[in-house]
Amino acid sequence: MPNDKDPLDADSSPRELPRRVNSQRQQLSEDVASYVRELIISGRVRSGEFLRAEPIAEAVGVSNTPVREGLLLLSGEGFVELVPRRGFMVSAFSRQDVRDLFWAQATLAGELAARAAKSISPRQLAHLADVIAEHEQAVAEGADLDRIVALGHEFHRTVNLAADSRRLALLLRSIVKQLPNRFYGNIEGHANESLDFHPAILEALRKRRAKTVSSLMRDHIMSGADELIAMLEKQGMWSTPEKSTA
Secondary structure, three states: OOOOOOOOOOOOOOOOOOOHHHHHHHHHHHHHHHHHHHHHHOOOOOOOEOOOOHHHHHHHHOOHHHHHHHHHHHHHHEEEEEOOEEEEEEOOHHHHHHHHHHHHHHHHHHHHHHOOOOHHOOOHHHHHHHHHHHHHHHHHHOOOOOHHHHHHHHHHHHHHOOOOOOOHHHHHHHOOOOOOOOHHHHHOOOOHHHHHHHHHHHHHHOOHHHHHHHHHHHHHHHHHHHHHHHHHHHHHOOOOOOOOOO
16 A cells, blocks of 8 residues: 655654755855955955955955855865865966866867757757847947857857756856856957857757767867966966976
8 A cells, every 4th residue: 555645744754854045145155156256266366365254245245144155165166265263265276277167168068069959949049040140240349248248158058958958057057157257258359259159059050960069169168268368367367477388
């Protein structure tokens, strides 16, 4: 005879369920993490520097509690370290770290693009064409940087959705958030470079060429790594030049 007892009934299981995290507080801590992550990647705070909660709280407009929670999130990502009795210190962020983040992003995005080639709908293909046209017009007219970045993001979001691989897309998102969108827009020539890759990616999707679109997507994303490194070097992110591998 089947057991009809509710698995969450108090009599059926002695286990204690986890408390629900306050969604508003969680969002505040993620806002803090995003703000500090941007400070680190832009070089405005340097490796070995200790972070004070008060200026961060004032800048983001939150109390000290979300600041600590946000810094703990960054500790899990490797951006900061918690030093006993001293607080949170900015971790070293190397050129190889940048390349590793781009490699992980390119690998996952390439796989999603390959899957999208097999499942993308005519409506999604038409939407990608519209996004490319808007992107080209925005760049030609010298539109607001946020608008250009948003259109680039929408192109990639549509491809990822077309792959119908939710878990893989969520994993990709966890990596992408470590490189704020603003930096793509600030990389000199990146918008024009996107205008070269996006139409080629769309054409490969239309022809259902999974290997081709995967390769194009990987190359597209990896091209941003060296461009971002060069931009950060100009901003003084690293005090010593990169050693040549030649």
